[in-house]
Each structure stands twice: as structure tokens, then as C-alpha cells.
Amino acid sequence: MSYSKGIDAEKWMETMPDGMKSGFERVKRVSDVLSNESDPKVGQTPKEIIWTKNKAKLYRYQSSMKKTNAVPILMIYALINKPYILDLTPGNSLIEHLTNKGHDVYLLDWGTAGYEDRNMKLDNYILDYIPRAVKKVLQTSEAKEISLLGYCMGGTMTSIFTALHPELPIRNLVLMTSPIDFSDAGLYTNWLDKRYFNLDKLVDTLGLIPHDMIDFGNKLLNPIANFYGPYVSLADRADNEEFVKSWKLMQKWLNDGTPFPGEAYRQWIGEFYQENKLIKDELYIRGRKVELSKITANLLNIAGKHDVIASPKQVEPLNAKVSSQDQTFHLLNTGHVSVVVGKRAIETTFPLIDKWLTDHSEA
Numbered sequence: 001m002s003y004s005k006g007i008d009a010e011k012w013m014e015t016m017p018d019g020m021k022s023g024f025e026r027v028k029r030v031s032d033v034l035s036n037e038s039d040p041k042v043g044q045t046p047k048e049i050i051w052t053k054n055k056a057k058l059y060r061y062q063s064s065m066k067k068t069n070a071v072p073i074l075m076i077y078a079l080i081n082k083p084y085i086l087d088l089t090p091g092n093s094l095i096e097h098l099t100n101k102g103h104d105v106y107l108l109d110w111g112t113a114g115y116e117d118r119n120m121k122l123d124n125y126i127l128d129y130i131p132r133a134v135k136k137v138l139q140t141s142e143a144k145e146i147s148l149l150g151y152c153m154g155g156t157m158t159s160i161f162t163a164l165h166p167e168l169p170i171r172n173l174v175l176m177t178s179p180i181d182f183s184d185a186g187l188y189t190n191w192l193d194k195r196y197f198n199l200d201k202l203v204d205t206l207g208l209i210p211h212d213m214i215d216f217g218n219k220l221l222n223p224i225a226n227f228y229g230p231y232v233s234l235a236d237r238a239d240n241e242e243f244v245k246s247w248k249l250m251q252k253w254l255n256d257g258t259p260f261p262g263e264a265y266r267q268w269i270g271e272f273y274q275e276n277k278l279i280k281d282e283l284y285i286r287g288r289k290v291e292l293s294k295i296t297a298n299l300l301n302i303a304g305k306h307d308v309i310a311s312p313k314q315v316e317p318l319n320a321k322v323s324s325q326d327q328t329f330h331l332l333n334t335g336h337v338s339v340v341v342g343k344r345a346i347e348t349t350f351p352l353i354d355k356w357l358t359d360h361s362e363a
Contacts, residue, residue, distance in 0.1 A: 030238050033248065040248050043084035045096045047107075051136040055111025058133050060140060061087075061099045068102030071171055071361035072141040074133060075107045078153035079125070079264060080214055081257050083109050085340060086151065089249055094340055097350040103357065104141050108133045112258045118207035120261040122157065122268065123286040130161045134168065147172035147357055148297075151340065152310065153268070156180065159292065159318060160278070160285060166294045172360050173297040173324075174353060177304050177336050179314040180292075180321075181279040182272050186308060187221055192273045199269050203262040211257030221308050250341070279317055292321035298360045299327040302349070304334040326360070 051058040075095070077083035086107065087095040099105050108130065113120065137146055148170055150158030155178025162170055179185070191197065203209070219226035230251065237243040260268075277283040283290040299322055303315035312331055319329045330352065334344050 030235050033234065033238065033244055039252050040089065040245065042089060042249065042252065043087045044090055045087050045093060045099060050106075050140055051133065053129060053132065055113065055117070056129055056133075057109045057111060058136055059107045059109060061095055061105040061107070063099035065100050065102055067104045069104065069358060069361045070143060071145050071147050071357070072104040072106060072137050072143050073098065073147045073149055073357065074137050075105065075149045075151070076130065076154040076158045077107075077110070077151050078157075079110055079113075079258070079260055079268075080153060080211070081253065083107055083154075085253050085337070088253065088341055089245075092246075092249075092341060092346060094345070094350055094353070097346075098354060098357075101354045101358070103354070104143075106133075106137050106140075110258075113208060113261045115208050118262040121263045122160075125264070126157055126161050126164070127286055130157070131165070131168075134170075138169070145169040145171035147174065147361065149174040149176070149353070150178055151176045152178060152336070154178070156272075156278070159295065160283070160290050162297060163290050163292050163294045164285060164288055166296065170297045172300070172357060173295065174300045174302070174357065175315075175318070176302045176349075177307050177310045177315060177339055178301075178318075179272075179310040181314050181317040182276040183279070184311075185273055185314060186311060188217075188273060191217065192269055194270075194274045197269075197274075199266060199274070203266045207262045209260040209262060209265045211259055214260060215254070215257055218309060246342070250337075279321065292318065293323050295322040296324055299324045300353070300356050301327070301329045302339065302352075303329070303331050304336055304339045305331055306334065307336040307339070309336040328356070 046062040047059040048062065049057050050060050075083070075086055077086065087093045090096060095105055095107065110125070134146060138144075146169060148158050148162065150156070155175035158173070159175060159178065159180065162173055182189075230247065234244070234247055271277045271283060275282070278290065278292070281289070281291050299319065301315060301318055303310070303312040305312065316329050319327050332339055332344070332348055332352075334349070338344055339349055
């Protein structure tokens with residue numbers, strides 16, 4: 001009895017009806033995307049490291065374009081995920097867009113926390129890291145003022161830092177989908193209710209909160225769309241190379257998360273989601289009271305209409321708290337991530353931030 005040593009796939013496909021052949025090619029393409037192809041390159045805007053502390057790095061971005069805006073921009077991202085979402089890929093990068101428009105752009109990358117960083121608190125990041133990064137940006141750029149741009153939790157931290165340092169020359173404050181009022185955080189309010197969520201036991205047991213746990217919670221906000229939707233979309237549009245490229249980039253970023261230092265997580269959940277101390281002027285950072293009314297910088301506060309992670313009603317209340325004479329709340333037709341990635345971001349968010357910062361950076 002003899003057995004075939006293999007099947008000639010190309011000859012086999014030639015015998016298939018056209019409809020079946022098309023379906024087989026689509027399945028093969030999906031399989032290649034998921035298992036055979038290399039990860040896409042990210043964060044490709046040229047940059048140099050100008051300062052480091054522990055795991056953190058401060059980048060200055062380079063461009064062949066002349067820097068025409070006198071006020072440098074320091075970007076600050078969350079302790080969750082990696083900040084290259086702000087520089088995802090050429091043509092789809094807020095950092096690239098701003099550098100090409102003549103802005104002097106810097107990014108504070110927190111790095112990846114290890115178990116040895118489990119005792120790091122928000123106090124450390126806000127009072128030890130951000131001030132030194134601001135000082136280095138001002139020294140490097142030889143500027144007299146600075147613009148701060150915070151995204152997601154990074155914007156919440158940036159607002160706290162700005163409120164604690166009214167003496168610093170912070171001219172402009174740009175926040176994107178940054179929660180300030182946690183009185184109604186949607187499903188998070190229910191899930192993190194202190195009566196059911198044993199925060200202290202979790203932190204004391206793990207020390208370092210795994211990214212997978214946080215990502216799983218975010219996906220549960222819309223489980224069908226978040227767990228299965230991406231793969232259904234890939235199967236449906238596997239023959240569209242532009243879509244596949246974007247799909248791979250987003251999946252790389254979503255799955256390339258960082259662990260959350262336990263003590264910072266204890267503060268973030270306990271004092272923000274469970275106690276809502278920030279908006280009520282009850283938050284203390286290293287013994288210093290945080291009063292958002294002490295913010296006087298020009299403010300551009302951006303929310304995403306379809307954002308379920310930081311809803312507009314969590315973002316907008318900042319404008320009523322600050323003392324900024326020039327302040328704007330801008331609601332965009334985006335979600336939490338699409339505010340900075342994709343066609344809508346390229347067509348709306350990027351030009352909005354560029355124009356606003358340009359207009360507010362003139363002498």
C-alpha cells in the first residue's frame with residue numbers, strides 16, 4: 001500500500017471552483033498574517049535619547065524640517081501600554097506630523113517596570129520624573145516656556161503635575177481622552193466597587209499588576225467586538241493589504257503592554273476610581289494637595305465621542321475646575337485609541353493639535 005508524500009497545493013487549487021479557490025486563498029492569507037509574518041516596525045520617527053532615569057527615557061525627535069515653533073512639546077503617556085502609539089508608523093503618527101510641521105517634540109517613555117519597581121507610586125512619577133524631564137527639555141531647546149501633551153492616564157498625571165507646579169513656565173496644556181472625574185466610569189465603577197474588588201489583596205499578592213489582566217478588563221467593556229471582532233474583520237478584509245498592515249500594527253501595540261507597578265495601581269484604583277479624590281480636591285501627592293484650580297496654562301481638552309475607557313463626561317469636567325483664561329473642550333468623533341490612530345486622527349486630531357499649539361505658541 002502506498003501513501004502520498006505530500007500535496008501540490010497549487011495544482012490542487014487549480015482544480016477548485018472559483019468560489020472555493022477564493023475562500024481557500026483568504027484562509028491561507030489569514031493564517032500567514034497570524035503565524036508566519038514578522039511584526040511590523042513601529043516608532044520610526046528619528047529620535048535621540050537625551051536623558052534617562054531608572055527605566056525611563058526622554059526622547060527628542062528629529063526632522064529635516066526647520067523648527068519654527070518656539071515652544072517645545074513634551075508628551076507624556078500612561079503607565080499602561082507603550083507610548084509608540086503616538087508614533088505608530090510613517091503617515092500615521094502624531095509625533096511625525098508635529099515634527100514635520102516645525103514643532104520641537106519630546107516624549108517621556110516610562111519603560112517597562114520590573115518586579116523591583118513594584119513600590120513605585122504616582123508620587124515618584126509625578127514629582128521625580130516629570131519635573132526633571134521638563135527641566136531637560138527647557139535646557140535642550142533653550143526655550144523659556146513649554147507645552148505639555150498628555151494622553152490617557154498620562155494626561156491625568158500631567159494635569160496633577162501642572163496643578164502642583166504653578167511656578168513653572170507651562171504655557172500650553174493639551175490633554176487627550178484623560179479622565180478627571182471618576183464619579184461615573186461606566187462598567188469600571190461597578191467592577192472596581194470596593195465592596196467587591198479587594199484592591200489591597202491583589203496588590204499585596206502580585207506586587208506588579210500584569211498587563212494581560214488590565215487588557216482583559218478593557219476588552220470586557222465590549223467582549224464580542226474586542227475578543228472576536230478583530231479576527232472577523234481580518235478574515236473579511238484579508239485581501240486588502242493596507243487594512244492588513246494597519247491591523248497588524250494595532251494588534252502589535254495592543255498585545256505589547258507593560259505591567260503596572262503595584263503601589264501606583266493601588267493609588268490609581270483606590271484614590272481615583274473608588275474615591276474620586278482628584279475632582280473633589282482631596283488628592284494628596286507626597287503630602288501636597290492637588291488643586292486643579294491652580295492650572296492657568298492655555299488648555300485644549302480633547303475627548304472621544306465613542307470612548308468607553310475615558311468617556312467625555314469623565315474628561316470635560318476639568319474645564320470647569322481650571323483657572324485658565326484660554327480653555328477649550330473639543331469632542332471628536334473617535335474612540336479612545338482612534339483619537340490618535342487611523343484616518344479620523346490623521347484628518348482631525350493631528351491638524352487640530354498642530355493648529356492650536358501653533359496659535360498658542362506665538363510670542
